[in-house]
Amino acid sequence: MLPLASRRPEPPAGADGARGAGALRSGRRARLGWIALLTVLLLLTVVASLAIGAEHVAFGRVLPGVFSPDPGSRDELIVHELRLPRTLLGVAVGAALGLAGAVMQALTRNPLAEPGLLGVNGGAALAVVVVIGTVRADDALVYVWAAFVGAAGAAALVYAIGARGRGGASPARLVLAGAAVNAVFSALTAGLMLLSPRSFNGFRFWQVGSLGGREMSILPRVLPFVLAGTVLALLLARPLNALAMGDEAGRALGSRPGRTRALGAVAVVVLCGSATAAAGPIAFLGLAVPFIVRTLAGPDQRLVLPYSLLLAPVLLLGADIVGRVVTPGELETGIVTAFLGAPLFAVMVRRGRTRDL
Amino acid sequence: MTQLHADDLTLAYERRVVAEDLSVEIPDESFTVIVGPNACGKSTLLRALARLLRPRDGTVYLDGAPISALPPKRLARRLGLLPQSPLTPEGITVADLVARGRYPHQGLLRQWSREDETAVADALAAVGVADLADRVVDELSGGQRQRVWLALVLAQETGVMLLDEPTTYLDIAHQIEVLDLCARLHEEGRTLVAVLHDLNHACRYATHLIAMRGGEVLAAGPPAEIVTADLVERVFGLPCRVVPCPETATPMVVPADRRRARALTADTL
Numbered sequence: 001m002l003p004l005a006s007r008r009p010e011p012p013a014g015a016d017g018a019r020g021a022g023a024l025r026s027g028r029r030a031r032l033g034w035i036a037l038l039t040v041l042l043l044l045t046v047v048a049s050l051a052i053g054a055e056h057v058a059f060g061r062v063l064p065g066v067f068s069p070d071p072g073s074r075d076e077l078i079v080h081e082l083r084l085p086r087t088l089l090g091v092a093v094g095a096a097l098g099l100a101g102a103v104m105q106a107l108t109r110n111p112l113a114e115p116g117l118l119g120v121n122g123g124a125a126l127a128v129v130v131v132i133g134t135v136r137a138d139d140a141l142v143y144v145w146a147a148f149v150g151a152a153g154a155a156a157l158v159y160a161i162g163a164r165g166r167g168g169a170s171p172a173r174l175v176l177a178g179a180a181v182n183a184v185f186s187a188l189t190a191g192l193m194l195l196s197p198r199s200f201n202g203f204r205f206w207q208v209g210s211l212g213g214r215e216m217s218i219l220p221r222v223l224p225f226v227l228a229g230t231v232l233a234l235l236l237a238r239p240l241n242a243l244a245m246g247d248e249a250g251r252a253l254g255s256r257p258g259r260t261r262a263l264g265a266v267a268v269v270v271l272c273g274s275a276t277a278a279a280g281p282i283a284f285l286g287l288a289v290p291f292i293v294r295t296l297a298g299p300d301q302r303l304v305l306p307y308s309l310l311l312a313p314v315l316l317l318g319a320d321i322v323g324r325v326v327t328p329g330e331l332e333t334g335i336v337t338a339f340l341g342a343p344l345f346a347v348m349v350r351r352g353r354t355r356d357l
Numbered sequence: 358m359t360q361l362h363a364d365d366l367t368l369a370y371e372r373r374v375v376a377e378d379l380s381v382e383i384p385d386e387s388f389t390v391i392v393g394p395n396a397c398g399k400s401t402l403l404r405a406l407a408r409l410l411r412p413r414d415g416t417v418y419l420d421g422a423p424i425s426a427l428p429p430k431r432l433a434r435r436l437g438l439l440p441q442s443p444l445t446p447e448g449i450t451v452a453d454l455v456a457r458g459r460y461p462h463q464g465l466l467r468q469w470s471r472e473d474e475t476a477v478a479d480a481l482a483a484v485g486v487a488d489l490a491d492r493v494v495d496e497l498s499g500g501q502r503q504r505v506w507l508a509l510v511l512a513q514e515t516g517v518m519l520l521d522e523p524t525t526y527l528d529i530a531h532q533i534e535v536l537d538l539c540a541r542l543h544e545e546g547r548t549l550v551a552v553l554h555d556l557n558h559a560c561r562y563a564t565h566l567i568a569m570r571g572g573e574v575l576a577a578g579p580p581a582e583i584v585t586a587d588l589v590e591r592v593f594g595l596p597c598r599v600v601p602c603p604e605t606a607t608p609m610v611v612p613a614d615r616r617r618a619r620a621l622t623a624d625t626l
Contacts, residue, residue: 238463253457298449
């Protein structure tokens with residue numbers, strides 16, 4: 001009975017077996033290398049984000065500016081008061097959106113599923129704007145909860161529309177449903193903001209997605225949620241792997257696709273809601289990052305999720321830095337990511353990565 | 358009672374009832390093959406045995422316990438299933454795909470272990486794809502791919518393996534290759550249950566045959582004992598002769614030539 005565990009194959013079969021195992025082992029070494037590389041990249045980007053901006057700051061002022069700003073130094077104050085919070089926000093928002101995109105794509109087995117394209121961020125933004133226009137909350141936490149409700153509602157709506165009729169929720173139908181819903185949401189958001197310009201004064205840039213010009217009280221408010229969503233998402237890596245081979249194969253392996261989907265949806269809503277409440281609806285990051293990561297690391301979610309978590313803030317902060325220097329004013333982060341992300345989206349569709357499209 | 362058996366199952370999808378009062382026994386350490394016409398409920402039965410379909414009524418037992426009472430992972434350590442058309446994650450390598458068969462043996466606190474390593478290496482070697490370990494699954498031929506999927510189920514290290522039409526979409530040479538492999542896995546001590554379309558393959562490889570029609574078992578037993586022209590006619594509605602296979606002496610079903618019969622009738626008119 002069950003001789004496999006005990007039946008160590010004799011050579012030459014043994015040589016074959018060792019080779020198979022060797023492939024797995026070398027994979028694990030490469031994995032640590034990538035984590036290290038991405039971490040270094042993230043640190044470098046953080047430093048760049050602290051050092052580069054519309055205002056010139058002497059590089060030597062950056063480190064003191066972060067840890068013990070001299071109230072007399074304008075450079076150090078810029079670093080401490082403006083760039084440090086903005087950078088931290090960028091790390092949190094980027095990580096949240098990259099991870100949310102990776103989870104969404106794994107859940108739907110759809111490489112085009114992305115919180116921006118599918119209207120999740122748009123729904124969160126609309127809910128935030130509705131709350132600002134009606135209740136005038138003082139605590140930023142209210143916006144965060146509104147964003148969760150909006151994100152969840154948008155996700156449910158898009159899925160309900162995309163899954164209707166024969167054939168279910170194919171990649172193309174989900175994206176189309178998302179685009180339609182997203183268009184309605186942004187129109188409503190813009191309309192509401194036009195109705196009472198004064199209450200939305202501080203949110204004009206937020207509407208297109210921006211790390212700058214936001215009240216920093218939002219960061220400590222969203223951070224616990226981003227952390228919780230991150231932990232939940234990372235815990236789902238193995239069940240998502242089991243799901244990737246189809247619901248039947250996944251269940252045959254002892255996973256619970258229904259539970260994985262429900263928890264994954266919670267993680268996506270929490271991550272996207274937090275990110276949108278903090279920085280507005282930023283699109284394409286959740287699309288581009290997991291795509292790049294899968295190209296580098298293959299389809300194993302135990303790699304895709306942590307790599308996305310590290311790479312997304314690099315790209316978001318990169319886009320933010322570009323936005324700071326490319327025009328005299330400052331270009332909003334969300335506009336830069338759209339500029340960089342839209343061509344990639346076109347390339348992905350053309351390359352036939354999504355066979356159903 | 359055998360290790361795996363089902364009592365009085367009522368199997369149904371949302372509206373359509375596929376089978377009622379269906380009872381089957383899978384003999385221990387057998388290579389059981391389920392045959393029957395399309396939509397006779399054979400795949401549905403297999404899905405119920407694997408708990409992919411919850412019976413509306415009745416119970417499936419594994420080692421004396423209802424499978425619905427087992428935690429999913431514990432069940433998956435004892436009973437494996439190869440679905441009809443599993444999805445291959447894009448860009449996955451052979452070794453990584455087979456490693457996913459270790460899912461039920463792992464948990465939050467029990468990540469990749471030496472046992473996992475051994476099980477995967479042995480499974481790769483057992484189906485003869487160890488030299489393909491680093492290859493991307495999408496690039497393999499249909500037959501190789503099916504062997505890789507079998508390796509995934511093997512790596513699960515279960516005593517019972519359920520296979521839903523493992524030879525569909527393969528050419529004849531690869532069909533035989535996969536079935537030979539299944540026969541070897543059976544000889545090594547596993548219980549195999551497969552749904553097959555080809556009656557002659559079923560007769561040749563099965564130690565136990567279950568013939569279904571319309572959600573009912575019409576006959577069950579060793580192919581040599583139960584396969585007759587009469588049974589094939591009752592199960593498939595196909596007039597035929599059953600002769601011994603010149604290669605294995607197992608029953609071989611040769612469909613009657615209805616064209617000739619028609620031609621003869623036309624002549625006599």
